[in-house]
């Protein structure tokens with residue numbers, strides 16, 4: 171785990187021209203999109219990214235974003251299950267849709283707005299892309315269907331209030 175928190179905004183052009191590597195972490199709770207898939211927002215995502223330019227002079231970001239023991243919902247019992255997620259980034263920074271369309275298939279386009287690279291958005295996006303489609307415990311049972319006895323019993327009777335009103339006169 172890296173010691174330093176990544177700055178929220180970086181200047182990607184400067185980093186790519188200088189062929190810089192950055193390392194650090196992003197708090198899970200800052201990644202609102204990714205957290206919407208999780209049962210807990212406690213933890214940190216480790217980030218190691220290399221900025222460079224490819225042969226066509228495109229600004230490129232490669233590297234890894236990873237998180238250990240993140241809590242997602244088991245698709246069988248719906249309880250939390252801890253998994254590791256690793257994102258393998260291969261992004262080309264583009265300034266418009268036209269540039270994005272022309273990219274070789276190996277790159278994921280990242281549309282840069284306002285010249286600044288929002289690290290939270292970039293890492294958030296990368297982590298969401300790498301959530302496993304199916305995750306479940308090796309030994310659990312299927313959750314009770316929604317609308318089981320418990321939930322029905324807890325429902326208040328919608329006619330109770332009405333009954334009281336009618337009895338007043």
Ligand SMILES: [Zn+2]
Pocket residue numbers: 244245246247248249306307309310311
């Ligand atoms: Zn389970």
